[in-house]
Amino acid sequence: MAGKEISRSTVKRLPTYLTYLKSLPRDPTAHISATAMAAALGMGEVQVRKDLALVSDGGRPKIGYLREGLIRDLENFLGYGNTNDAVLVGAGKLGQALLGYSGFAEYGLNIVAAFDSDPDRLGTDKSGKPIMPLSQLEEFCRSSHIRIGIITVPAEHAQAVCDQLITNGIEAIWNFAPKHLDVPEHILVQSENMAASLALLSKHLSERMEEDAARRGER
Numbered sequence: 001m002a003g004k005e006i007s008r009s010t011v012k013r014l015p016t017y018l019t020y021l022k023s024l025p026r027d028p029t030a031h032i033s034a035t036a037m038a039a040a041l042g043m044g045e046v047q048v049r050k051d052l053a054l055v056s057d058g059g060r061p062k063i064g065y066l067r068e069g070l071i072r073d074l075e076n077f078l079g080y081g082n083t084n085d086a087v088l089v090g091a092g093k094l095g096q097a098l099l100g101y102s103g104f105a106e107y108g109l110n111i112v113a114a115f116d117s118d119p120d121r122l123g124t125d126k127s128g129k130p131i132m133p134l135s136q137l138e139e140f141c142r143s144s145h146i147r148i149g150i151i152t153v154p155a156e157h158a159q160a161v162c163d164q165l166i167t168n169g170i171e172a173i174w175n176f177a178p179k180h181l182d183v184p185e186h187i188l189v190q191s192e193n194m195a196a197s198l199a200l201l202s203k204h205l206s207e208r209m210e211e212d213a214a215r216r217g218e219r
Contacts, residue, residue: 010051011078015107016041017052018074021067033064080108086174087141089161090152091116091131094176098152100127111150113140134164141168148172155179 020041021032034049041048049059056073058065083105088095091114098104099114114131116122122131132140140146149165151158151173158177165173172188175181181189 006054010054013043013047013051014055014074014078017048018071018078018080021071021074024067026068028068030067031064032067032070034059036064078107080106083108083110084148085110085112085144085146086148086150087112087137087146087165087170088114088150088152089116089134089137089165090114090154090157090177091118091121091125092152095150095152096125096131098150098176099125099129099131102127109148112144112146115140137164138168141165141170146170148174150174150176151181152176 017037020037024030024032034052035045037043037052038045038048052059052065052070055077056065056070058069058073086109088099088111091099095114095116099111104111111129113129114125115134115137116131117134119133122133124130141149146168147170149162149170149172151161151165153161155178158175158179159181162173162175162181162183166183166187171186173181173183173190175189175191178193178195181191183189
């Protein structure tokens with residue numbers, strides 16, 4: 001599907017499709033339509049159809065996509081077949097939860113080590129991965145050719161950690177700190193804004209409660 005422009009919002013939706021497809025019983029002959037996926041995910045049919053057409057040419061009228069083929073196309077597009085090593089800075093509760101999560105491997109991410117400035121956190125986590133002093137970050141990143149950094153430190157330390165990662169060759173940053181990061185143009189940053197997600201959830205819940213109240217008033 002080379003040559004097609006794919007928006008950032010579309011790319012963000014693709015893992016949702018992939019996760020859903022992988023949750024279904026394995027059947028190498030089963031097909032699925034964009035209509036069925038849209039209904040299962042509560043999304044617009046037109047949007048799902050357009051998204052899938054951008055990454056796979058396997059769709060057939062009245063038949064849909066071969067499920068296993070669509071899974072492969074999504075994984076190939078997202079680069080999940082290529083394992084990327086990453087380091088994590090900030091081995092607190094969130095950092096250790098991410099460090100110990102084995103599910104990232106399915107999406108091509110391997111967190112090989114964590115770093116922290118607190119001596120009490122150093123050693124190994126429950127999965128056996130090392131938690132090392134922050135002073136060893138430079139040597140580790142450069143010797144292991146790490147390109148992805150994950151930030152799970154408090155907001156007040158996030159920019160300094162970001163700068164240190166970039167200095168040591170990191171090209172992509174997954175940021176969990178509630179802090180906007182200033183980076184050079186060539187650096188990729190994906191920030192997880194939990195406050196924004198909670199606000200969106202609260203807004204949707206409020207709207208649903210208002211709709212329910214209005215319906216009750218009509219009775």
